[in-house]
Amino acid sequence: MTLLGPADVRQLAERLGIRPTKQLGQNFVHDPNTVRRIVRAAELAPDDLVLEVGPGLGSLTLALLEHGNAVCAVEIDPPLAAALPETVARHLPEQAERLTVIAGDALRTDLSAVKPTALVANLPYNVAVPVVLHLLATVPSLRRGLVMVQKEVADRLTAGPGSRTYGVPSVKLAWYATARQAGKVPASVFWPVPNVESGLVSFAALDEPRAADRAGTFAVIDAAFAQRRKTLRAALAGWAGGPVEAERILRAAGVDPRLRGEQLTVEDFTRIASQRGTADAPG
Structure with a gap:
């Protein structure tokens, strides 16, 4: 051969x-x-x-x-x-x-x-x-x-x-x-x-595809790394509709708003994406 x-x-x-x-x-x-x-x-x-x-x-x-x-x-x-x-x-x-x-x-x-x-x-x-x-x-x-x-x-x-x-x-x-x-x-x-x-x-x-919203998660990832030197509170402001809303979403997802994108796992980004639009949700 x-x-x-x-x-x-x-x-x-x-x-x-x-x-x-x-x-x-x-x-x-x-x-x-x-x-x-x-x-x-x-x-x-x-x-x-x-x-x-x-x-x-x-x-x-x-x-x-x-x-x-x-x-x-x-x-x-x-x-x-x-x-x-x-x-x-x-x-x-x-x-x-x-x-x-x-x-x-x-x-x-x-x-x-x-x-x-x-x-x-x-x-x-x-x-x-x-x-x-x-x-x-x-x-x-x-x-x-x-x-x-x-x-x-x-x-x-x-x-x-x-x-x-x-x-x-x-x-x-x-x-x-x-x-x-x-x-x-x-x-x-x-x-x-x-x-x-x-x-x-x-x-x-992965053995099982992730069940979360891929497009939503990827939008968070793109926003977080577009300004990677900024904290997540600032980097996600445009995506979330302002820094205050970004902080609310991050805290609801259990993520410190002072962190930067390079410190987060894909699971962290998935949780952040899932919290968008949940301000009026119970609990």
Whole structure:
């Protein structure tokens, strides 16, 4: 079974007339050991249907198929989407039937009918957070995932309350799943070589979806971190209808109005959202 090495990646890109673009965040992995490590870290079950966003030239796709999993790959670049089945047929013909390719934008394509159970992807740095959160919101069959993202993004996604990197991505991912960092990836395994280090983020969806109002909770999160240096009493004033009402809501939720957003858990934000409009409620 042959995976793509540095020479394979460059030759394939040249044959397809592909010039990696910053606009699409294209940095192609060319190291077989790295993609195999990613697949191992994903801890896939034999029956997992893997969703891969941005397969590019197919390095990670081949490693996933080599592992024995069926793969649904979503690729926004039409030439890359068209070439992927041919690449798999050439390098791993016995697994070619396990690959499905969708040419489109993962942020605009309805993938719920595909029913993937795991997300494994090398995500473009500029859309990594929106893609992960969008898929968790719209594809309920997803139970686990491992994504390679910019190290700074990995830090944000996995940060806990009180951390300097804790913010909107951290809290919103925590709404859907538990997450942890699963290793670093050096820039040298990519072509072209990026100016940043990459990191792996592993996540597992909660056993039961939260029953609270997601849109309402996310509105509180956005407001709290829009002015993260301000206390919650001040930061939530616009959302609540004034600082006095913000303080009432916070105290009703059991949250100190003098705290800042980075000190709160997703459960805290959920309680705050639930108290809006309860001024006349009994008790």
